[in-house]
Amino acid sequence: MTSSKSGILATIEGGNEAEQGLKPRSELTARELMREVGAVLRMSEAEVAKLGDAPDDPADDQTMIINMGPQHPSTHGVLRLMLELQGETVLRCKPIIGYLHTGMEKTGEALTYMQGGTNVTRMDYVSPLNNELVFSMATEKLLGIENEIPERAVWMRMLLSELNRMSSHLLFLATNGMDLGAVSMMIYGWREREEVLRFFQKVTGLRMNHNFIRPGGVAADLPEGWRDDVLRLLELIPPRLEEYDTLMTGQPIWRDRLQGVGVITAQEAMALGATGPILRSTGVAWDLRREQPYLHYDEVDFDVVIGKYGDAFDRYSIRLNEVRESMRIVRQILDRMPGGDYRIQNKKVTPPPRARINESMEALIHHFKLFTEGFKVPEGEVYVAIESPRGEIGCYIASDGSATPYRMHVRAPSFANIQCLPHMMRGGLIADAVAIISSTDPVLGEVDR
Amino acid sequence: MADSDPSTAFSREQRVVHCTRADYVATVRGLLADTFSMCVDLTAVDYLTYAGDRSLPADVVGERFEVVVNLLSIEKRERARVRVQVPVNDATIATLFDLYPGSEAMEREVYDMFGIVFTDHPDLTRILMPEDWDGFPLRKDYDQGSIPVQFSGDFAAKP
Numbered sequence: 001m002t003s004s005k006s007g008i009l010a011t012i013e014g015g016n017e018a019e020q021g022l023k024p025r026s027e028l029t030a031r032e033l034m035r036e037v038g039a040v041l042r043m044s045e046a047e048v049a050k051l052g053d054a055p056d057d058p059a060d061d062q063t064m065i066i067n068m069g070p071q072h073p074s075t076h077g078v079l080r081l082m083l084e085l086q087g088e089t090v091l092r093c094k095p096i097i098g099y100l101h102t103g104m105e106k107t108g109e110a111l112t113y114m115q116g117g118t119n120v121t122r123m124d125y126v127s128p129l130n131n132e133l134v135f136s137m138a139t140e141k142l143l144g145i146e147n148e149i150p151e152r153a154v155w156m157r158m159l160l161s162e163l164n165r166m167s168s169h170l171l172f173l174a175t176n177g178m179d180l181g182a183v184s185m186m187i188y189g190w191r192e193r194e195e196v197l198r199f200f201q202k203v204t205g206l207r208m209n210h211n212f213i214r215p216g217g218v219a220a221d222l223p224e225g226w227r228d229d230v231l232r233l234l235e236l237i238p239p240r241l242e243e244y245d246t247l248m249t250g251q252p253i254w255r256d257r258l259q260g261v262g263v264i265t266a267q268e269a270m271a272l273g274a275t276g277p278i279l280r281s282t283g284v285a286w287d288l289r290r291e292q293p294y295l296h297y298d299e300v301d302f303d304v305v306i307g308k309y310g311d312a313f314d315r316y317s318i319r320l321n322e323v324r325e326s327m328r329i330v331r332q333i334l335d336r337m338p339g340g341d342y343r344i345q346n347k348k349v350t351p352p353p354r355a356r357i358n359e360s361m362e363a364l365i366h367h368f369k370l371f372t373e374g375f376k377v378p379e380g381e382v383y384v385a386i387e388s389p390r391g392e393i394g395c396y397i398a399s400d401g402s403a404t405p406y407r408m409h410v411r412a413p414s415f416a417n418i419q420c421l422p423h424m425m426r427g428g429l430i431a432d433a434v435a436i437i438s439s440t441d442p443v444l445g446e447v448d449r
Numbered sequence: 450m451a452d453s454d455p456s457t458a459f460s461r462e463q464r465v466v467h468c469t470r471a472d473y474v475a476t477v478r479g480l481l482a483d484t485f486s487m488c489v490d491l492t493a494v495d496y497l498t499y500a501g502d503r504s505l506p507a508d509v510v511g512e513r514f515e516v517v518v519n520l521l522s523i524e525k526r527e528r529a530r531v532r533v534q535v536p537v538n539d540a541t542i543a544t545l546f547d548l549y550p551g552s553e554a555m556e557r558e559v560y561d562m563f564g565i566v567f568t569d570h571p572d573l574t575r576i577l578m579p580e581d582w583d584g585f586p587l588r589k590d591y592d593q594g595s596i597p598v599q600f601s602g603d604f605a606a607k608p
Contacts, residue, residue, distance in 0.1 A: 106593055107593075271486075273489055284523065379504070394489065400499050400501040402500075407495070415558075449577075
């Protein structure tokens with residue numbers, strides 16, 4: 001229970017009830033929502049801790065500040081929410097992050113462009129290939145070779161990126177189900193995701209953290225029989241998605257838990273920098289694959305799935321249907337996969353083939369140089385963004401002409417997306433908080449980096 | 450902001466707008482009016498040990514810090530990058546919070562990592578590091594490597 005005479009609480013006690021009271025969202029201007037009367041609880045942890053020592057005053061307006069997380073199972077890792085509650089209603093909240101902060105941007109400054117992939121792939125560990133892709137594309141843009149990547153490498157990157165979108169969304173469906181009490185859904189989602197990861201293991205050698213997409217192309221060619229494996233996935237998953245529809249989409253309990261929960265408007269989402277399914281759920285058809293095409297997304301046919309109400313149900317159904325759209329893209333990639341090189345034949349960027357090292361001194365020197373010093377990247381700075389399953393993932397690299405990035409920053413979609421949580425939760429029930437966190441699909445690895 | 454504007458440059462075909470701290474907010478407000486309705490990214494670079502050519506326009510004096518804001522126009526499907534120089538002896542810059550509320554967390558991250566103070570920011574506290582952490586990790590004079598880990602929960606060690 002809180003009773004303090006300072007800061008925000010003084011405002012409440014000072015009779016500013018009209019402003020503090022919960023007005024319908026339609027009556028608030030955007031500015032009011034964002035500033036102090038809005039949704040974000042702007043108190044430091046020290047201030048909150050002090051409130052715990054304050055004596056209970058029964059006459060006081062009974063609001064309560066509680067922590068949810070960081071070890072709560074529905075917080076997808078280590079997200080902590082400081083919630084201001086009135087009874088069961090959430091007034092304001094503040095997402096507290098940093099528990100997984102390991103200084104990956106600082107680490108990135110010490111790794112060469114060759115090694116950088118191993119670092120960025122661990123940020124969003126649910127869609128590692130998209131992280132590698134954006135880092136590689138930024139490096140290639142600095143090198144000025146972005147238009148010289150062999151066709152096969154480009155289509156392989158698309159294939160892996162779309163399969164990764166599928167595996168990421170399947171994991172979302174699993175965790176979203178589990179967070180809402182559809183526990184069997186968790187098993188089904190993980191099961192299907194594992195099928196996709198098994199394909200990744202065959203291609204890259206690892207289920208996660210692949211370091212497979214590298215500046216200049218990809219690390220290796222597709223293995224024997226890859227087409228059959230992908231076709232198997234494309235046969236296996238659609239009937240499973242039908243099962244999810246039966247299990248969740250049409251169920252009244254599922255709909256009651258999600259519809260009208262965590263509503264956000266297009267104006268709010270754009271003001272807060274939210275991208276991906278959150279922005280699309282508000283009806284804004286913004287998908288970088290369509291609007292600012294990279295790789296060969298302008299040559300494949302797919303629909304951008306959008307919602308209408310901006311609620312948790314829209315975000316669920318967008319992701320579910322994006323799995324279907326990704327499969328549609330994968331089918332077209334299978335038809336169009338060209339032959340040829342899987343990495344650029346530029347000796348300064350690409351290591352020589354293993355066989356050449358035995359017979360050519362030059363090749364040996366290049367190999368040695370590339371793996372000890374790395375390759376030098378011209379001076380300059382670029383920002384490259386692609387559509388990850390969670391929204392816009394961007395990579396900003398400032399190069400000073402050496403073999404390591406001078407500064408490497410990753411614009412993580414989840415970092416911006418979880419800033420929407422206070423605005424989605426405002427005026428909702430504490431029980432819906434779990435549904436709302438789940439519907440933003442945060443990956444704390446990339447939030448904290 | 451027309452392309453003929455002298456402050457607009459291009460880096461690898463990407464539009465970059467240079468401005469001073471004094472007209473930072475006005476420049477960004479101009480871009481916001483010009484349909485750049487989203488602030489997708491706000492970060493900073495510490496140019497302390499940068500050896501190369503920073504490719505700044507002739508009228509811009511390079512300072513140690515540079516705040517980099519990436520804006521996006523959904524209507525025009527365009528991006529623009531604003532680069533502002535911030536000197537180390539007065540590492541302050543105005544907040545963009547009133548223009549883009551989403552910049553709040555990003556500015557907190559820049560403060561946390563570089564120690565750049567955003568004036569008028571509603572809640573300028575550390576976001577990724579513990580609240581009582583010393584130093585700003587992404588500065589170039591902040592060493593990487595074996596730093597004694599500060600445990601803020603170790604109450605016994607504190608007087």
